[in-house]
Amino acid sequence: MRRGVRFALELARAYYWLARIERGLHRADLTAVCRTLGITSDLESATPPATKRAVLPRNTRTPVHACQYAVAHWPPGSTCLRRCLVLGRRLRHLNPVLRIGVRKDGTEFVAHSWLEIDGRTLDPESARYATLGAV
Numbered sequence: 001m002r003r004g005v006r007f008a009l010e011l012a013r014a015y016y017w018l019a020r021i022e023r024g025l026h027r028a029d030l031t032a033v034c035r036t037l038g039i040t041s042d043l044e045s046a047t048p049p050a051t052k053r054a055v056l057p058r059n060t061r062t063p064v065h066a067c068q069y070a071v072a073h074w075p076p077g078s079t080c081l082r083r084c085l086v087l088g089r090r091l092r093h094l095n096p097v098l099r100i101g102v103r104k105d106g107t108e109f110v111a112h113s114w115l116e117i118d119g120r121t122l123d124p125e126s127a128r129y130a131t132l133g134a135v
Contacts, residue, residue, distance in 0.1 A: 003062070010066035014086055018074055021085045034098055039088035041098045042116075046133040049101060054120035056094070063090040080123075081113045087122075088115055096122075101129025 017037075024033040034041040056064065067090055071083045081100075088096040096115040103110055114123035121127075 006062050007066055010063050010090075011070055013063075013090065014067045014070035015074075017086050017089050018070055018082065021082060021089075022076060033085065034088075037085060037089040038092035039085065039096055039098050042131075042133075043098075043100055044133045045099075045131060047131065049099060049114070049126040049129060049131060050116050050119055050121040051127050052120045053124060054117045054122050056091070056117075056122075060091060060094075063087075066090075084113045084115050091115070091117070094118075099126065099131060101126065101131045103129045 021033065021037070024036060028036075031041050031043070064087065067083065067087045071078050071086060074082065076082075084098055088098060094117050096117050098113060099116055100111060100113045103112075112123075112125065112129050114121055114126040116122070116126075
C-alpha cells in the first residue's frame with residue numbers, strides 16, 4: 001500500500017478514536033476511558049518518570065505521525081492527554097502505560113501526561129514532572 005494511502009487510513013482511525021475519546025472524557029472518568037481504549041493507567045504510583053526514551057518498532061511510524069497530526073488539528077484543542085490517549089490506543093499492542101505528573105512553574109502548577117512502554121518514555125519532557133502518586 002502506498003505511503004499516502006496508509007497515512008490517510010491512519011489519520012481516519014485517529015480522528016475516529018479522538019471523537020470516541022472526547023465523548024468518553026465527558027461521560028466517564030479517566031480510568032474508565034483508558035480501560036475502554038486498552039491502555040493501562042498508572043495514576044497512583046510514586047515511581048519517578050522514566051528517563052530513557054522508548055524505541056518504537058518501525059511499523060508504528062505512520063500511526064504515530066497520523067495521531068500527532070490529528071491531535072494538532074483537533075478542533076477542541078491539542079492537549080497532551082488527548083495525544084496520549086489516541087496514541088496509546090493505536091499502540092495498545094505494545095502495552096503503553098499512561099502517566100500523569102505535575103511541576104511548579106513559578107506560582108502555578110502545570111500538569112502533563114505521557115506514555116511509557118516497557119519502562120521507557122515516549123516523551124523526554126516527562127522527567128521534569130513529579131508523578132501524581134508522589135505528590
